[in-house]
Amino acid sequence: MSVVVIGLSHRTSPVEMRERFAFAEAKIPDALKSLRDSGIADEAVIVSTCNRVEIFAATPLESAKAFAELKKFLISHHACDGALGDELYSLTEPQSLHHLFKVACGLDSMVLGETEILGQLKAAYDLALQHGHTGARLNKAFQRAFNAAKHVRTHTNIQRGSVSVASVAVELAEKIFSSLGDREVLVIGAGDTSEKTARALLSRGAKSIIVANRSLDRAQALAGELGGRAVSFDDWAGEFEKVDIVISSTAAPHHILDRAKLEPLMKARRQRPLLLIDIAVPRDIDPEVNFLENVYLYNVDDLQGIAADYLKLRQEEIVRCEAIIAEKVKPLLAAKSSADFADARRLDFSHLRKSAQSAD
């Protein structure tokens, strides 16, 4: 019995395709049951996230037949009559086990090295385990994969650093301020990235958010969502004395903050550090302000540059991660070959027993 995997992911298919084949969590136990009842798999786990839909199965069938049956199952379960071609990948041992380990370690994720997938994989496995759809093969494979993911996390830098603009901004704030707990954030212009950055800062403990936008309604709506307060766009400079972090993303065609405007404001702040994050294009903040004492200005290129450098560092770690995975998969494959050998010997003995009985 070998472990196979069939599925589609962000690497092979667009989101429109993935959403058609996604499994609702409540329906997964029934899907697993029908997989086993049909004889396609003795053990199975279904992983369904926004970036992948995969079926891991321990099947007694020959791999080509197993893949054909699993594909048929996927299409019939989702009642999809459209063609399913290159989007679907199917792997047999040892590649299937390598793939499982890579997924657990975040090496197959859209954001290289992210850890969310490990939680999703654990949840998918737990669901199958609770309903009795796993056995010796998949239990061992998944537990080893979780163990390998932990090992990779502690022994490599694959998860080091931030690879999004919002998380880089948070990291910078943590390098400037001793704690984010008593920091106030001013959001000028209620754009999507500024909202994400503000949310990231709040999730790391920022005290409160003030939103200033040309449309006061939009400012109030965003402030409501973030648990902050809205101010009129003309009044944002009045908030400078209190705030420590400013995220600016207006559609203004010129600088809304320059050195002449900021200098007196910094004096009023008694030179407390100020982190300015300018994610607007064209830029909202004059680069000259970075020459002011205690002012730290980062524009979108600076943030993306840091994120790209982090990603490069993570990519350099892939080889080390793959070496660890190869080491961790080895005993699993060795255990499987010795089990296969024992099965073969059992078959030989039964054949001999049968021959002896017929001779008697």
Next chain:
Amino acid sequence: MNWFTDRHFFLLAVAFYGASTVYSVFLWRKGFRRDDWVNYFLIVAGVALHTVAMFKRGLTLHSCPVNNLYEATTFLLWALGLACLVYSLLPRFKFLCAFTAPVLFTVGVFALMPSLDPPHGPKPDFSNWLRSLHAATILQSYGAFGLAAVAAGMFLMQQHNLKFHKLRAVLSLLPSIQRLELITLRLTLVGFVLFTVGLVTGQQLPRPEGKPYFSDPKVVWSALLWLVYLELIIARLFFGRSTRRFTIGVAVAFVFLLLTFWVTNLYSGLHHP
């Protein structure tokens, strides 16, 4: 083991400080990304041997070993090394050792020069507790000023990296600049209080006859140093002097202290009767 004197122990301690300095160069080149204890334990070994050296010298003298330039310098370095070990236990402050090691090593090598440690006369110069207290508090204050200068150096490096958007600003495992500034200010305050206590106790000591007090080079130098630190503290706390200027001031003041400490000691009639 009698041939193995306190100076030999100090020499070994300086060797550990040297090893720590070499390791610090690697950490520096790597951008302080690897969080490990190697540097910390090298300084622990150095300070342990350093303590033995001072203890042995103290036992020989039956008093606090601060009678000549060698002893004063080793005491200063010991205070600096010990304070570094304590502060390094704070979260993200492990790299303080990497910044302190070069100071410990270079000043340690200087202290080993034989001319700084002439043989003692039959009676130690610092035989009463007030003199020992005076010398100990003054040298501990130098240690605190030294560590403040190290924290100021860390602040200036990290601030420069953040200002100029260097990747190592976020990659390095250094504390936030606000925290570094706080540590610099606190250490300067501690040093200043100890220095003041040291100066006050020194003023109470009996003076050798015929030796002027207020025109003694070491007294004038100490008063000048006290005024420099007082100005730095008042300007920062009450007049909003920028953090950058304050930290540069703390670093420069300590460099001035290191460069002039020996000269004023040599020319002081009170300290070399």
